[in-house]
Every structure is written in structure tokens, then in C-alpha cells.
Amino acid sequence: MVLAALLIVGNALGIIVVPLLGGKIIDVVINQGHTDQLPWMLAVMMGTTVARTLMRYLYQILFERVGQNTLYDVRKDLFNKLQTLDFNFFNTVRTGDIMARMTGDMDAIRHFVSWVSYNVIECVLWFFTAVVVMSTISWPLMLALVAVTPIIGVLTIMMSNSAHPVFFQIRQSFARLNSMVEENISGNRVVKAFTREPYEIQKFDKLNNEYKQKNMDSAAVSRRYLPILDFLASMLTVVALLLGGYFVINGSMTLGDLVAFNGFLWMLNQPMRMSGWLINDIQRFSAATIKIRQMLGAKSAIPVADAAHYEHIKGTVEFRHVNFEYADDPTQPVLHDINFKVTPGQTMGILGETGSGKSTLMNLITRFYDPTTGEVLIDGKNAKQYPVRQLRDQVTIVMQDQFLFSDTIEDNINYGNREANPHFIRDMASVADADNFIEEMPDGYDTVVGERGVGLSGGQKQRISLTRALVKDPSILILDDTTSALDMETEAKIQKELRRITKDKTTFIIATRISSIRQADQIIVLKKGRIIERGTHEELLALHGYYYDTYEKQLGALGVSPAPHPAHHDNRTGEAITNG
Numbered sequence: 001m002v003l004a005a006l007l008i009v010g011n012a013l014g015i016i017v018v019p020l021l022g023g024k025i026i027d028v029v030i031n032q033g034h035t036d037q038l039p040w041m042l043a044v045m046m047g048t049t050v051a052r053t054l055m056r057y058l059y060q061i062l063f064e065r066v067g068q069n070t071l072y073d074v075r076k077d078l079f080n081k082l083q084t085l086d087f088n089f090f091n092t093v094r095t096g097d098i099m100a101r102m103t104g105d106m107d108a109i110r111h112f113v114s115w116v117s118y119n120v121i122e123c124v125l126w127f128f129t130a131v132v133v134m135s136t137i138s139w140p141l142m143l144a145l146v147a148v149t150p151i152i153g154v155l156t157i158m159m160s161n162s163a164h165p166v167f168f169q170i171r172q173s174f175a176r177l178n179s180m181v182e183e184n185i186s187g188n189r190v191v192k193a194f195t196r197e198p199y200e201i202q203k204f205d206k207l208n209n210e211y212k213q214k215n216m217d218s219a220a221v222s223r224r225y226l227p228i229l230d231f232l233a234s235m236l237t238v239v240a241l242l243l244g245g246y247f248v249i250n251g252s253m254t255l256g257d258l259v260a261f262n263g264f265l266w267m268l269n270q271p272m273r274m275s276g277w278l279i280n281d282i283q284r285f286s287a288a289t290i291k292i293r294q295m296l297g298a299k300s301a302i303p304v305a306d307a308a309h310y311e312h313i314k315g316t317v318e319f320r321h322v323n324f325e326y327a328d329d330p331t332q333p334v335l336h337d338i339n340f341k342v343t344p345g346q347t348m349g350i351l352g353e354t355g356s357g358k359s360t361l362m363n364l365i366t367r368f369y370d371p372t373t374g375e376v377l378i379d380g381k382n383a384k385q386y387p388v389r390q391l392r393d394q395v396t397i398v399m400q401d402q403f404l405f406s407d408t409i410e411d412n413i414n415y416g417n418r419e420a421n422p423h424f425i426r427d428m429a430s431v432a433d434a435d436n437f438i439e440e441m442p443d444g445y446d447t448v449v450g451e452r453g454v455g456l457s458g459g460q461k462q463r464i465s466l467t468r469a470l471v472k473d474p475s476i477l478i479l480d481d482t483t484s485a486l487d488m489e490t491e492a493k494i495q496k497e498l499r500r501i502t503k504d505k506t507t508f509i510i511a512t513r514i515s516s517i518r519q520a521d522q523i524i525v526l527k528k529g530r531i532i533e534r535g536t537h538e539e540l541l542a543l544h545g546y547y548y549d550t551y552e553k554q555l556g557a558l559g560v561s562p563a564p565h566p567a568h569h570d571n572r573t574g575e576a577i578t579n580g
């Protein structure tokens with residue numbers, strides 16, 4: 001950029017040669033008849049023009065390069081930043097917003113660095129070079145022209161002030177439009193299932209119209225100021241000719257000087273004309289960077305840190321008086337006074353109605369969130385003391401809403417463990433009962449899934465996600481409703497295999513079906529964020545509480561006669577709840 005700026009200065013200095021020599025040709029060659037002077041004057045004029053063209057060409061390339069490099073860096077920084085941000089950020093910022101930052105806003109930056117910046121430097125240099133050189137030719141004439149400068153200054157400030165909010169609104173409107181389209185595409189199945197296409201079109205039209213309107217508002221700001229700036233710039237020529245002509249007639253200025261003076265006029269005109277457009281572009285750039293800077297400056301409550309030393313986690317998990325509420329809804333406590341301890345080799349089942357806080361509880365083990373109060377201990381050490389990457393390397397969660405990348409099945413499976421050997425991958429796929437159906441796919445493990453590839457059923461996705469977690473070979477395995485889409489027979493088969501390979505691991509299973517957790521070493525029942533029952537399957541049945549009722553209903557649904565109804569059905573609180 002420094003080199004490019006030096007070339008601009010060289011170019012601006014070169015500019016003064018042609019008009020100055022033009023004036024000399026009139027006075028010395030034409031009026032005084034020194035034709036012998038003409039060849040060197042023409043040679044210098046041509047030489048400087050060629051040099052200037054070359055310089056301009058060079059600095060334009062340099063600025064383009066700087067612009068593209070800047071864009072590359074900002075885009076990279078932004079993407080890297082996104083990788084460090086936590087769930088709280090993604091809970092509150094829409095995907096479309098982020099996409100708008102990564103695309104449209106980026107273009108405003110590139111345009112600014114590779115075009116606007118050198119035009120601003122050029123204009124400023126031209127303007128001041130012209131003022132200096134023209135003053136040496138005729139300072140009274142220059143003074144008359146410069147008198148309009150304050151008016152232009154005031155106009156550009158006014159324009160700048162009115163353009164900024166409009167450009168900010170344009171960027172916001174663009175982000176809204178982007179978010180809407182992104183949601184429409186992600187949710188296209190829901191749209192079609194509910195035949196809401198006309199509603200979606202209407203919603204899009206509204207946002208599209210709003211975006212158009214904001215752009216029209218910005219054009220209206222330009223329309224208000226640009227003609228005035230244009231008029232003032234044109235008036236300079238008129239004033240220069242009138243006043244200059246008068247000076248030539250009364251003999252205080254030569255004709256050659258007036259021609260030279262006139263030759264410099266565009267160097268005053270052009271910056272004035274351009275100022276309006278440049279102000280527009282600068283404001284567009286500034287609006288785009290505000291949001292990008294906000295995102296680059298976003299703080300993560302749980303920074304993703306690497307570990308200096310690898311520490312093996314054995315898998316004891318203990319919750320001590322854990323309370324939690326989400327940052328975006330702090331008035332709504334989600335977990336209350338949670339206490340439990342699970343040791344390596346044990347499995348804990350978690351049952352509870354929807355929204356009772358089961359997934360939230362698990363998210364505290366992986367440190368997607370930290371408890372508001374209380375402690376989560378892993379191998380006796382507060383989870384907060386583990387560098388996040390080290391922790392997540394050994395605590396793997398199979399989330400409720402599985403996501404597969406549009407990549408091969410194999411690359412999806414070894415996503416968390418790129419070094420996994422193919423035999424281990426196939427073994428784990430067998431545990432998850434995925435091996436058979438994967439082998440039957442067109443290209444087996446090399447079949448591409450996702451948008452461009454074949455579709456997968458809910459149960460197949462669940463089994464691939466489970467395989468992905470198993471291939472990571474974690475010390476703590478969390479299955480959040482992982483087998484809900486499978487039939488009970490397949491589930492039972494997977495569970496048997498899982499028990500075999502998780503002998504030294506700590507396993508958490510969130511489930512809605514009792515069959516999924518009945519063999520667990522401990523089971524907790526959550527209700528509105530509290531543990532209301534705990535124990536083994538048999539102990540919980542004996543309690544005749546929520547667990548018992550759920551079991552009864554599920555057996556009933558399967559056509560199996562429920563256990564005899566207890567005489568004292570109300571014993572669902574008390575000792576057993578606080579037990580353990």
C-alpha cells in the first residue's frame with residue numbers, strides 16, 4: 001500500500017507537466033515563435049504521460065492486490081472467530097446474519113480497499129496539487145475558485161451524515177433478507193408439508209421490498225447532494241473563463257497562463273464531483289464494518305483453549321448443587337440443585353418429560369455452558385479447569401438433532417478421529433448397527449450424504465452419528481435420545497453391544513423409552529429441572545412415582561399387562577428423591 005501510495009504521488013506530480021507545458025507552447029512557441037522549443041516540450045509531455053499511465057496501472061494492480069489480501073484476512077479472521085464462539089452466541093445470532101457478514105459486507109470492504117481508498121488519495125492529492133500550482137499561475141483567480149471550497153465541505157459533511165444511517169439500515173435489511181432465505185431453505189420440508197409457500201413468498205416480498213426501499217432511500221440522499229456538487233464543479237470552469245478572460249484582456253495574465261490554468265481545472269473539478277460518490281462508498285464501508293467488528297469482538301464465555309499437557313480423563317462425573325439458567329433467558333431457572341455422581345464403567349439413565357432439562361444437564365458436562373452456581377466435577381476436578389478442547393476430546397455427545405456433513409459416510413464417521421483405522425470404524429459401525437446398511441449403499445462407506453448425496457432415514461442418521469461418537473473412543477459418552485427413531489429390537493441389539501464396549505467408560509443415556517435405560521446402574525428422573533426420583537429400575541418401580549407411571553403406560557401401549565397397581569400411589573417424593 002505504501003508503494004502504491006508513492007506511485008500515486010508520482011502520478012499526481014506528473015499530471016502538472018502537461019498543462020504547464022501546454023501554457024508554455026502558447027506563450028513561447030505560438031506567441032513568441034520559438035518553434036525550436038516545441039520538440040523537447042512534446043517529448044516531455046509524451047514521456048510523462050506514458051510514465052503516468054504506467055504508474056496508474058501499477059498502483060491500481062497493487063490496490064486490487066491489497067484489497068483481495070485484506071478480504072482474505074478478514075474473512076479468515078471472521079471464520080476463525082466463529083470457531084471460538086460458544087452456544088450462547090449461536091443461540092442469539094441468526095445464520096443469515098452471519099452469512100451476510102461473510103458475503104455482502106465483505107464486498108464493501110474489498111471495494112473500499114481496492115478502489116475507494118486510492119480514489120480518495122488521488123482526489124486529495126489532485127486537489128491540493130492543483131491549488132498550489134494554480135496559485136503560482138494566478139493567485140487572484142485561484143482565490144476566487146477556492147471560495148466555493150467551504151460550501152463543498154459543508155455539503156459533503158451533510159451528505160455523509162445523512163448517508164450513514166441509511167447504509168446501516170441497508171446492511172441490516174440485507175441480513176434480514178438473508179436470514180429469511182436461509183430459514184426458508186433449511187425449513188423447506190416444513191414449508192411444503194404445511195403448504196405455506198404463498199406465505200413464504202409474501203414474507204420474502206416484504207423483506208425484498210424493504211431492502212429495495214432502503215436502497216432507494218440511499219439513492220435519494222445521493223440525488224439531493226450530487227447535482228449541487230456537480231453544479232459547483234461546473235461553475236468553476238465558468239468562473240475561471242469569465243474572470244481569467246477578463247485578466248487576459250486587461251493584461252494581468254497571459255493567454256498561455258489562462259490555458260495552463262484551465263488545464264488544471266479538472267484537478268479541482270474531479271475531486272468535487274467524486275466527493276459525493278466517495279462519501280457514499282465510505283459510508284457503505286463503515287456500515288459494513290460495524291457489524292463485522294461486532295462479530296470479531298464477540299466474547300465467548302467459554303473460550304476454546306488447547307491443553308498444554310494431555311491429561312487422560314477416567315470418567316467420574318459429579319454434580320454438586322448445580323443450578324443453571326440460560327443467558328438469553330436469565331429469569332427462567334432450568335436446573336435446580338442437581339446432585340449426582342457416576343463412576344467409570346457405570347451407565348446413568350435420564351428420564352423426564354420434554355423440556356425438563358435433560359439436554360441442558362448434559363451440555364454442562366461438555367461445557368457447552370457452565371453452571372450458574374454449583375460445580376461439575378470430572379475426575380474430582382472442576383470441569384472449568386480443563387482446557388475445553390481436552391475435555392471435549394474425551395467427552396463425546398451424540399446430540400438430539402444430528403447433523404451430517406455433505407461428505408462421504410466414512411469422513412462423517414471419522415470426523416472426530418481422523419486417524420481411526422478402517423477396521424475400527426467398521427467395528428464401531430457394527431456396534432451401532434450401521435455397518436450393514438452402509439455396506440448396502442451405492443458406494444458403501446464412500447457414499448456421499450447430504451445435500452448433494454443420497455438421503456438417509458432418521459434412524460440411519462442416528463446410527464451414523466452414534467458410530468461417529470464411538471469412533472472417537474471417549475471416556476465419557478452421552479447419548480441424547482440417540483436411539484429414539486429405532487425399533488425396540490434394533491435398540492436392544494445396540495444396547496447389548498454398547499454395554500460390551502463401554503465397560504470402562506461412563507455413559508449417560510437420555511431416553512423417553514424405559515426400555516432404553518432400564519439396565520442403567522442409576523436412573524434419575526427430571527421434572528422442571530429438579531431430580532424428582534433416582535435409583536435403579538427396580539428401586540424406581542418400587543417408588544410407584546413418575547417412573548412407575550411411565551413404565552406402566554409404555555407397557556400398556558405395547559399390549560403387556562401392567563404390574564398390579566400399588567395401594568399407596570403417592571409415594572413419589574420423600575427419601576428416595578434425596579437419596580444418593
Ligand SMILES: Nc1ncnc2c1ncn2[C@@H]1O[C@H](COP(=O)(O)OP(=O)(O)OP(=O)(O)O)[C@@H](O)[C@H]1O
Pocket residue numbers: 091326328329334352353354355356357358359360361400
Ligand atoms: N438456548 C436456550 N435459551 C433459553 N432457554 C432454553 C434454551 N434451550 C433450552 N431452553 C429451555 O430450557 C428448558 C430445558 O430444555 P432442554 O432442552 O434441556 O429439555 P429436555 O429435557 O432435553 O427436553 P426434550 O426432551 O424435549 O429434549 C426448556 O424449558 C427450554 O425451553
